[in-house]
Amino acid sequence: MITQDKSASFTQFYTWHNYRCAYEVFKPINSTSQSIPLLLIHPVGVGLSRQFWQRFCREWYQQGNSNQIYNPDLLGCGESDKPHVACTPGDWAEQLRHFVQTVVQKPVIVVVQGALFAVAIELVKKEPNLIAGLVIATPPAWPLIQKEAPEWQKKGVWNLLNSPLGHLFYRYARREKFLRNFSIKQLFESANSVDAEWLNTLRTGAEDIASRYAVFSFLAGFWLKDYSSAVVCIKQPALVVVGENVSSISQEGKELTADEWLADYLTALPQASVKKAPGRNVLPYESTTEFVSAISPFINEISSD
Template sequence: MQTVLTENTQTQFYTWKNYRCAYELYNPSSNDGIPLLLIHPIGVGLSGNFWQRFCRQWYVAGKRNPIYNPDLLGCGDSDMPRVAYHPSDWAKQLHYFLQNVVKKPVVLVVQGALLPVAVELVQLAKESNLIRGLVLSGPPALRLINTNTPERRHKINWNIFDSPVGRAFFEYARSRKFLRNFSIRQLFAEDEKVDAEWLDMLKAGAKNAASRYAVFSFLAGFWRQDYQDAIAQIYQPTLVVMGETASSISREGKKETPDERLAEYLSCLPSCRGMKIKGRNVLPYEETTEFINAIIPFINEMASV
């Protein structure tokens, strides 16, 4: 296992199914508090780097929990094979990571529409007691993940993206102009929060054109399956944090209010509480301090569960 040290952060690599996978480990020597396992969103230029602002501010707030921040396969410093990634693939990667690297109970903190990965991970880990609780940051409209869409449609979408047409689209999508406009239109509540740090991170993350396969897998909709029963079987304590101006990038979710979305999650998760905070769709980045303050009491409780 290769290790790179930067202050109190270790960037390490492990092998899963012959793929080289990367993760950052923050505060590795601490036994103060339950560890956090972060699941980053999928999008142009996104990887575990999405969480770096959160990790910095977490320790500024005086917390000492170890934080495991993996790059999902196809993202960041992990290998980027030319495959169609399903939520089950990433869940299996994280399950291996939990069992062989972390080896202790964690709280999952999952961003946005990567919730299906967390749902499948909970199912894989149900016998191990390695998942103590979950924090869902801006989860998608439930209607998007409680109705099956035809696998044939997913494959057609993937084949379109995995073509010269898709490559041309990715070239356009990783331009600074597109990244800024999309972030303002779909992700952030305030235009000025789309700052140079955010855009530089996305540009750097999208530099490797092979990162497009993870993005195309997300856009093809492999995550849009019926998870209704699986969500109803998540008995771990769960905190849902919704932005006051949360929106959906899908036509099906446009008319749903944040209150309605939050109420749906509260009604379907067996052990759930929820709250709204300032912000829109990328709360750990756009409203880092508010997000941290919102989840600290829950994280503290999980240490004694």
């Protein structure tokens, strides 16, 4: 059985740059474990927030793990403030650095989903001593990690989205039919996995129209920066997990198999471990049990060192 920490049985808040930012803390009942806590970084997209990790948190403790879990909402998402600004991976990494320094106050193991790996990279660069390890679920295909989108292009896309046209697009994109079709086409291996819980979570998360600014920041490609040299410099233990049927939403990496996807990361991070798990692109949600089973030994090994 799992419960939130008695002092965190509801959403908590902290302040960063005068923004109100939300988070939750989870731990198993009656736990006195001193294991390294986990810091979860949720993906950014229509309706996405820290709620993405709810299944993972439940399964983590059901499988007998004891690490405390910190699950924050990034700026612009969930219950955090949603300013009319373009957020970059560097911005979100600064938010998380402040969170780890002031709220967690100890080293963490980062668990990150998808293209938000860029935020984890920036966080490692900014605060390496507070990152004890990384679990990277379905990072972008290596050709995307190497891609450098020009600033004028990013700003141009942002300005286009940050217009009445973008406003209309977001209203269209948050409809259930669009969310279901996109999830089936791009994210999940099985259409049956695109269930009511997933769709209700996205629909609820997208109700606040101001949530579009974080999504537009992502769609504008501010995360498209050549991170290859920064990845090579990561010294922390790392585990890369991809779905057996992983696929790239972008043209880059479209033809890569799961084995090729992982081989690229092993070349860049020879000290890393790699694993495949059933599913496609959102393993912590679609294949929660298998994903937790895949990463638990790695996290327990770091925690016991």
